[in-house]
Amino acid sequence: MVVAIVGIALVGLTLRDVFHTLFHPGGHGGLASLICRAAWVVCIHLGQRARLLAGPSGVLLTVIAWLLLLIAGFALILVPLLPEGASYGSGSPQGSPFVDALYLSAVSASTLGLGDVVIQDPSWRWLAPFEGLLGFGVITAAITWLTQIYPALSRRRSLSLDVWTTLEDYGASPPVQPSSVVRSWATRLAAVSVDFVQNTETFWFRENDPRLSLGPALHRLDDVVATNPDIEENRQLQRSLKVLREIMRSQYGPHAASHLAGNRE
Incomplete structure (x- = not known):
């Protein structure tokens, strides 16, 4: 249960960062600022021409970080439910709970919906569509972010x-x-x-x-x-x-x- 709470906190912090970066006028998320600064520090040590990549790479890495944190957060929420609380399709091998949770979370966030691993508990089935909605929302918001930059x-x-x-x-x-x-x-x-x-x-x-x-x-x-x-x-x-x-x-x-x-x- 502690793992699931950590996952909920991670998802919440990620969404907070997305909100402050993209939707809060005058605000900026701590993660986005940190990544952009880190990209700049790395690029200035790589030479003058590399500095031109600092801004674009910082933005790209920020979007990737949001998606990875979202996937990791939902994976931690799903870990306590696996493997007993899931149904595995034929030909779908059962791995460790965390690996399966990470896979299921990635599939849900990308809205692929392969259906080879499905949560059986009706109380938790809503997690997959909810994560898919959030994943799609983050990707769409990131595209909007680029159109503003x-x-x-x-x-x-x-x-x-x-x-x-x-x-x-x-x-x-x-x-x-x-x-x-x-x-x-x-x-x-x-x-x-x-x-x-x-x-x-x-x-x-x-x-x-x-x-x-x-x-x-x-x-x-x-x-x-x-x-x-x-x-x-x-x-x-x-x-x-x-x-x-x-x-x-x-x-x-x-x-x-x-x-x-x-x-x-």
Whole structure:
């Protein structure tokens, strides 16, 4: 019975992490954050090009971890019921209780429903369809997660490219920009700030093309503000830059902004 309680706790913690990562605005699951950070640490030790894989691999490993934990949790719930409480189909060999429970849990989570191992107790038969529903839900939610990540990255990249194409020829002394352009940058920076709050994993995505990188764009926008800090549009841009950096520090640590920015390009 203790094993089943551990399994219930594991399933509950997994679902909590999924909820906080995917459905809680501004929230993020501890497991997702931990895996993305670990993927980044590993990738930076593998070289510059490997850093480009940190974000995608962190997201992929998070989804895999959710599914494996869900399968393991339900397997622990099923262990006390096996083998006496299950019916094995013809040609289906009976293994150890944990191996059979793990197999049955994996089949249920993947919604395959092979039927070669079936729980006999009517009180526990609902576990298989319930796990199948949760497994399908996690996979569907993970796909939705991906559809949220890449639009956020697109907004960040388009802003960076726009800043680069406008200011590249001026170095650290850009001319005064039209008010409409500066206001547009401030508004788009606010959108990037919201993306970092709602899609924290996007921080770990890096760009191969420096023109698409947010770090150099932030430096150039600082230069725009410095040209004439008394203009209202520049003050608005300065506030947007400040908010973005505060969010990055609160989400990723005190050195997050410089970590993302890297060297000035």
